[in-house]
Amino acid sequence: QGTWHEAAALSALNEGEPYGIEIGRHHIALYRVGNEYYATSNICTHAEALLSDGILDGCEIECPLHMGRFDIRTGEALTSPVEIDIRTYPVRVAGDRLEVCLP
Ligand code: FES
Secondary structure, three states: OOEEEEEEEHHHOOOOOOEEEEEOOEEEEEEEEOOEEEEEEOEOOOOOOEHHHOEEEOOEEEOOOOOOEEEOOOOOEEEOOOOOOOOEEOEEEEOOEEEEEEO
């Protein structure tokens, strides 16, 4: 259940460069890993830093503030100090755009 929204042009999504967007009240980070795309909440669950300012290492995003890590595929909090998972969102490619499904 949810609504699909246009999120970004595929050409804006580069490998290893997290991309932050806002859709309504949702802060979303988009990621490209090879030819796969992922979307998570952009707000770290530790102290609300923007994950899109962090470093993407494979499928792990490292928060820029205290270096906590999350798995962008599942949202799982992986390393201290983060303990609470981040939300993930379904994505799909539509032509040359990426769409994200929001609740
Ligand atoms: Fe992200 Fe502290 S704000 S690890």
